[in-house]
Amino acid sequence: MIRRAAHTREALGPGKVVALNxxxxxxxxxxxxxxxxxxxxxxxxxxxxxxxxxxxxxxxxxxxxxxxxxxxxxxxxxxxxxxxxxxxxxAPMTEEDYLDLTSFRKEIEVMAVTRSVERGSDTWEADLVRAYHHMSLATGEQRNYLAEWSVRHQAFHEALVAACGSPRLLLLRRQLFDQFMRYHRIAPRHVWRSAIHDTEHKKILDAALSRNVKRCEALMRAHIRVLDVIVEAIRTLNGRS
Missing domain, CATH: 1.10.10.10 (Winged helix-like DNA-binding domain superfamily/Winged helix DNA-binding domain)
Structure with a gap:
């Protein structure tokens, strides 16, 4: 429930606009x-x-x-x-949209990451290391660890692109990230567990800290990919399995 702020006048019905400061x-x-x-x-x-x-x-x-x-x-x-x-x-979730979204997000994410790696300062490096460490602490020993890891995973990727220098690029990248992760939320829990324990994020971190732009690009292209298990989940969601 959202609390209404004081001094507002409620709409009297459909088509009558609420008057607000x-x-x-x-x-x-x-x-x-x-x-x-x-x-x-x-x-x-x-x-x-x-x-x-x-x-x-x-x-x-x-x-x-x-x-x-x-x-x-x-x-x-x-x-x-x-x-x-x-x-x-x-917005519906379809196989066609998932494939298109994955392809487009990959290009935008790579652009943002490579620019950030090229431009990032010492402070950016420190923030990135901190975000990775915080993400790595979300383990199966905690309650609601999947939800907590998801939040920290997002923070890591945002720290990775933070120095790209383009607010427009960051805005577009964030929108695509949100849309992409909505698809991942229909995946079975074992997909999330395997993501938590994989080594992909550590490899991306190491490449970014060493300012290896080409390796960062290659790792990000491999990281953002179509998962068959999500395609199957989409088909099940839409009654096509």
Whole structure:
């Protein structure tokens, strides 16, 4: 549930916009956006699910204006699709989209990583080492370790590209990362466990710290790949297995 900020006027019905102070609107819409994004990425809002305004208003305890703003942002991020005169739905998950997304994300991630490795300072190196160490501490001995590892894994990859020097590239890369990881969340748990214990991230770290751009590129291209087990999970999700 999202708490409404004080001094707002609720919408009186569909099509009547909520009146909000500019600062309040930004804060409230940001909270709704973050909550909806999380629900989509964690599959609490299922792929293809209809997003009715009344149901969303009750779920997030907000008016229609911040919902519209959040849904519009999520359309841009590729997590929601708009349907002419039929409202919004959570973006579906398809085999074709997964293949296209993997290919495109690979190119963008490689571009961001190689630029970052070339430009990174000593502080960038220290932050990267810290992020890797933090990720490596998320083991099966902890409660909810898969969820915790996922957060730290994302932080490692963000530290890796942090010095690329292009805000636009980082924004696009983050959107593709989120879309890609949504597909990984339908994978069986053993896929996540094997990812935690593989050596790929350590090899990427070592190549980045040694400023070996070509090796970084090769490792990232191998790291971002289509997994047959996810393709099968997509088919099962869509009733095609």
């Amino acid at each position: 500019e600062g309040v609107s930004t804060t409230l819409a940001g909270r709704v956006l973050a909550a909806m994004r999380s629900d989509i990425l964690e599959l609490r809002l299922r792929p293809g699910a209809k997003l009715g305004f009344e149901a969303l208003r009750q779920k997030y305890d907000v008016g229609f204006s911040p919902l519209r703003e959040s849904l519009s942002r999520l359309v841009v991020e590729g997590l929601v699709v708009g349907e002419d005169r039929r409202g919004f739905r959570v």
